[in-house]
Amino acid sequence: MHRITIVTDAWHPQVNGVVRSIENTILHLSDLGADVRLITPSGFRSIPCPTYPEIRLSVTTYGKVAAALERCRPSFVHIATEGPLGLLARRWCLKNGRPFTTCYHTRFPEYVAARFPVPEAWLYRFVRWFHNAGAACMVATQSLEDELAARGLKRLVRWSRGIDTDRFRPREKTPEPFGLKRPLFVSIGRVAPEKNLPAFLDLDLPGSKMVVGDGPARRQLEARYPDVLFTGVKHGEDLARLFAEADVFVFPSRTDTFGNTILEALASGVPVAAYPVTGPIDILADHRQAGALDEDLRQACLRALSCAPEAARRVAETYSWEAASRQFLDNILEANDVMPRNRTGLKRVVSRVIRKRSGTAGR
Template sequence: MRLLIATDAWRPQINGVVRSLEYMASEAPRFGAEVAFLTPERFRSIPMPTYPEIRLSLVRPGALAEILEEIRPTHVHVATEGPIGLATRLACLRQGRAFTTSYHTRFPEYVAARTGIPEAWSYGALRRFHRAARAMMVSTPSLERELTGRGFRNIMRWTRGVDTALFRPRGERILDASAPIFLYVGRVAIEKNLEAFLSLDLPGTKVVAGDGPSRAELERRYPDVRFLGSLTGEDLARVYASSDVFVFPSLTDTFGIVLIEALASGLPIAAFPVTGPLDVIGSSGCGVLGPDLRKAALEALDIPKDRCRAYGETFTWHESARQFFSNIEKAHSRA
């Protein structure tokens, strides 16, 4: 298999889409696959309105046909619905070439939060985008049920994994802050519902690792919260291991790789009972999910860290890659 993955999400962005695709490429040789990426690195770009950290590629109409001719992939996967994804989809349709897609991000909710555009309009556009694919991959059972109810079809499951060698419990605590430490990791943006966490009356210290368009305003409004900025690799892993509870206030994430990074680091989860946390935590006993986030965060302090670590170790990138490449083979074999 010579697979071309077209994605608008790419470095230097730090998010679950980028991490997932990078791990798929690293696991590809084990499944007899060769992966090439079509990313914003190939094109000129402009900052996205209201979110300049994300850049939108300026894709020339004929460029995709030339790239497909250059790479000659046997399979194509469109990972995102941005300019690169749209152009790749169109080129595949014009050439009669089969392709798969994946649904990573709740764009309708994000767009509605930022612009007021009705979610129904965006979901209609997304249905049209994914309908042409042989299959659309989603990360969780609850997301599959929800999107099926919204009229999406040809859905296949693709779970996520975690680097358990990097994200692990450690003996040292590097954060000089009063315990207990309640941690959030991710984008600092309106769609993450971060104020539901920052406004809680909790003992100890609240810590945020991440960056985004809302950071300056939230730092001003919540001076007692520790904002660490964007962290990756060993720096991020040490912050996880120095904390006591991972608080996940998002109502819109489709999975939340940070959840399993926290679990692998030995952290119990406090979150709302929505898609993502419901699927990841399930009946594991490694988190507290409820409408009262403060109550959930305090109760999560009593969950044993070794239980969380053991459960986090069940999420592997090898299994994620097995599902991913198997889905692509099955989808492309469909008449």
């Protein structure tokens, strides 16, 4: 069994795509012969992130992170985030001659530049420095890969995402959920400036609007839009039922690198309205009956009303966490296999994985 240590600054109690992607991948990696260990902020003292207190930043030392990594005895190291833990893990890998992989989950430069007077060009210089030291940087979509390659990132490989189509599924809709008139337009996710929610909430649309989630902008937006229902964070079956109640799922963000909630909506049989940007365009561009993309978000919302729930569901069924987890593992094995000192051991690992898949392929 090969040991993978994942270092991430994003973890519970945060509710976001990074956390969900990591935890869902971990659930399937054990079936592929992996023993996964996590290094997260839960193991260290932390402080609230400035302007975003829901995110905790670890306050620790190189020695403590190095000791945590050595206790894990990793065969492979994957660094998920560019935060304090990610930086210290990167330092440990380079100091010890250990290859590592990374992932570009979040538009870090844009988010920081929106909050502090730091030029994006400087921040992308940091991004190149951080990721280009690794053996591979995983990205979710082709459009993101093209964009990052143009910005000088190297060794980009694909890691898609999945969806639990058992939990997120079409359900019978209630006539007036929460007393709201239909059609019901819903946005689900972090209630934060980078999600561009006013672009949705300002629209003149028939029926009602609902926002599910929490974040630093919630109080301000609730006061500004008294006719919109803000439900706060929902989990599990409660969340799945809310997805299924929507007539249209509205995704107003222009800065997400994928958009896991898009898949959750599609799996629920709910068409999606979004801008034609990275994430939505990769998922929906070839599936016009499952949603609508338009620079005029109002037009996208209105067109999505006539899209087919069955088409939305069919798109979601092409994604699975099992396939995404295999892709993640393959990326790690291939990235590390380019390192001569690991070549022999990795060939044995790859052979075991192939044998395991062959033995289960017909089940």
